Amino acid sequence: MEMEKDMDTKEAGGRIKQLIVEDVKSYVRENQGNFSEELQAPYYEEPIIQFASADDPLFEEYKTLIGPDHATPREVLERSFGPGSYEGGSVISVVLPISEVIRRANRAQKDGPSREWALLRTFGDENFVTAIRRHLTGYLSSLGYRAVAPLDTDWYSIQGTASGPVSNWSERHVAYAAGLGSFSINDGFISEKGIAIRLFSVVTNLQAAPDVRTASNHAGNCLLYSKGICGVCITRCPVQAISKEGHDKIACMKFVYGQASRDFAMANGGDAKSGAGCGLCQTKVPCESRNPMRTAR
Numbered sequence: 001m002e003m004e005k006d007m008d009t010k011e012a013g014g015r016i017k018q019l020i021v022e023d024v025k026s027y028v029r030e031n032q033g034n035f036s037e038e039l040q041a042p043y044y045e046e047p048i049i050q051f052a053s054a055d056d057p058l059f060e061e062y063k064t065l066i067g068p069d070h071a072t073p074r075e076v077l078e079r080s081f082g083p084g085s086y087e088g089g090s091v092i093s094v095v096l097p098i099s100e101v102i103r104r105a106n107r108a109q110k111d112g113p114s115r116e117w118a119l120l121r122t123f124g125d126e127n128f129v130t131a132i133r134r135h136l137t138g139y140l141s142s143l144g145y146r147a148v149a150p151l152d153t154d155w156y157s158i159q160g161t162a163s164g165p166v167s168n169w170s171e172r173h174v175a176y177a178a179g180l181g182s183f184s185i186n187d188g189f190i191s192e193k194g195i196a197i198r199l200f201s202v203v204t205n206l207q208a209a210p211d212v213r214t215a216s217n218h219a220g221n222c223l224l225y226s227k228g229i230c231g232v233c234i235t236r237c238p239v240q241a242i243s244k245e246g247h248d249k250i251a252c253m254k255f256v257y258g259q260a261s262r263d264f265a266m267a268n269g270g271d272a273k274s275g276a277g278c279g280l281c282q283t284k285v286p287c288e289s290r291n292p293m294r295t296a297r
């Protein structure tokens with residue numbers, strides 16, 4: 001009897017997981033906010049949606065690896081729904097692959113981002129990613145689950161440190177926990193749809209089966225890290241912020257969000273506060289839109 005009940009719950013969990021995956025995919029496909037009239041193209045292509053268990057021990061490890069302020073899923077839920085409210089759950093992490101039109105435009109660039117990439121920063125990242133995060137939280141609530149997007153809370157913050165800014169909810173580390181891929185030598189996250197992506201996540205009390213982590217280690221999908229070959233992103237960086245030793249976040253930040261970047265964003269119809277980004281290390285590289293280890297094994 002107990003076993004039957006367990007099977008029923010698992011099956012229901014599986015069905016709900018499928019509903020969520022389909023809902024996120026159709027939002028990306030159909031929502032007008034994902035279409036740029038100016039570029040006559042979508043910002044993002046079909047997403048990949050995966051789940052981590054809220055009790056995955058990795059989230060505790062992140063307090064050491066990233067910093068003590070990095071929130072655990074339990075903390076995320078309890079901050080919104082009260083101490084003692086935690087009963088387990090999942091973290092849903094989503095990869096939004098940047099569309100071909102925008103990637104192609106950035107491939108041709110050498111000194112800084114394309115106009116297309118700058119428009120993506122304001123209208124894709126700030127507007128659409130915020131909208132889809134809120135949509136997914138609303139959808140989970142409509143199914144009767146508690147849900148919070150950490151980036152939309154009043155406690156979410158980015159602190160400046162000596163080695164660069166660090167947030168208290170890192171979308172890349174969350175994506176890693178959900179088995180969506182691994183880091184690059186340049187810090188970027190390489191998914192099955194490559195590194196030219198955006199990420200978002202939502203924490204919920206829905207207990208769905210977690211997806212498996214297949215990356216061999218935290219940088220398993222990076223050709224340079226895993227095989228000692230490639231390093232194309234090192235030569236692509238217009239401000240020499242990437243080397244075999246890693247990524248100089250301060251040099252990167254000054255270029256990616258400095259005054260010239262803000263001016264370029266505005267000149268192209270974007271918001272100054274979003275900046276234009278850069279993404280040269282994410283385009284015209286072997287990992288741009290695929291996992292390069294798939295063919296290099």
Ligand code: B12
Nearest residue numbers: 167170171183186187188189195198199218253277278279
């Ligand atoms: C602060 C920030 C920045 C800073 C610092 C980046 C950084 N490396 O931390 C600056 C301004 C430099 C920056 C630049 C860019 N950013 Co930014 N940024 C963020 C932000 C807000 C927080 C990042 C954070 O908290 N990092 C925490 C630190 C600790 O992470 P880390 O140092 O990279 O982690 C390393 C170690 O932990 C290490 N590691 C070592 N041992 C182990 C062991 C294990 C088990 C694990 C898991 C990891 C691990 O792995 C990592 C890589 O080396 C996120 C949004 C978010 N809230 O997540 C976006 C985000 C990371 N940025 C993003 C993007 C797109 C960019 C830019 C391309 C700019 C643009 N929009 O055009 C550049 C690319 C720079 C690069 N090569 O990564 C995307 C990531 C896309 C991707 N494929 O990775 C994000 C997720 C935004 C989004 N919503 O999608 N960014």
